[in-house]
Amino acid sequence: MEWDPWCGGRSLQNILASFRFMNPFVNSYFSNNYWSLPTNTPLILRNEISGINIGENSVVFWEGCDKPSFSSFYSSYFSNYDEVSWHKFIWHKGKSLRFTSYTWMALLGKLKMADLLISRGINVLPNCVFCSNGCENHSHMFFTCDYSYTVIISLLPCLDVFLLRPNLLQAFEFIEDSLSYNRWERNFCYLIICSSIYYLWKERSTRKFEKLWNSPSQLCRIIRRAVFAKVKSWKQFDELNGRFGIAG
Template sequence: MKHHYTEEEMKRMMTFKTKVVYDKITEEEERVYWAKMIWNRLAMPKHRVICWLAIQGRLKTTDRLCQMGVTTDAQCNLCCEHTESHQHLFFQCSYVKRVLKYVFEWLGFKSRQDQLMSIMMMLNGRSRKSRVQKQIHAAIIKACVYYVWWARNEAQWNMVLWRLEKVYRIIRECTVMRINSVLPRKISSKDIAWWENVKSKVYSV
């Protein structure tokens, strides 16, 4: 209560009304536009968790590891150009941008957003795409985030830099397999045709 009301406001409150207090608290909370796009079953659970942590800036990137005293080198091991942070890794790193270029061209996805939050808000916003199509796009974006983090860990801890074409193929194969296995049977013929068309596209690298 004291975080939302001043002492003077408390004194002026003649009677305690739960609804008034609830409205006061919730109106001050930031609306999470991307939550529904994160927590849908078309994406693998581990992809959802890593994406959730990435959006909140809670992954242990090298800039944070330096602050913790775990390492002294904060350089991004994927591009070797800048300090690794959430803002850099998702999605300003040149390595990541090239992976996303392959994925977006496969999907015909024309987004030029360079931040994960913006992409999720865009998918959650109004568009001509159906709910199923938005969820499929979101599942693929989450796979991108997961496998970028996987590739980063390979470079950071195992000193292995995967070819970005290989990362793209893993994202594509993993998401197609997952979505095929959990896609609801009761979806429109239009969505079925759209998904079959997406699967049939092979973006050559």
């Protein structure tokens, strides 16, 4: 009643935020094709609502549709946002929300890397905790660093074809453009990359704060187990296992 934009594209809250209707449903306030508003309805709301002729149609339309769905609302809600090209790499059908969330932040450059903390006046060591050579930032960790690069090409050997080491977006785009994979194989590769981001970030934090270390091969085993737990229920598991050796 108060939050949907059914009054000329505006909600009642946009018009007058201080007033609340007792009943949350619009159809509670009309009878015999006429509005029947409470006597205490403010004049500004009364005029706005009464201007809608409910006798013309038996339903309230949502963007011209008399049978709106959740997807209609969802599309309308985000219509003012720009669509990014990489959304399909992380929000695919086989996604894991835990892995996707960290990859989303990594693609936006929002993980609390040393360079980001230093730029905000926080005094931290700038060196990469994995190789001690480069500066800890998103580009270095995904995947310029020797450690992270060893991990990702061990999991996806197809990425070992670049003249220079790929960054995160380039890794995704390489999989997307490859003619060797079908849709579910691409989703599986996206999942591998996303899980690698999560566990590389976790390894980084564990080294910094708990002084515990995993070698690249140990971390690869951890990632493979996590991916196996996710994809073993996929209908395409047998085909994926035959190509990528998931259960191995």
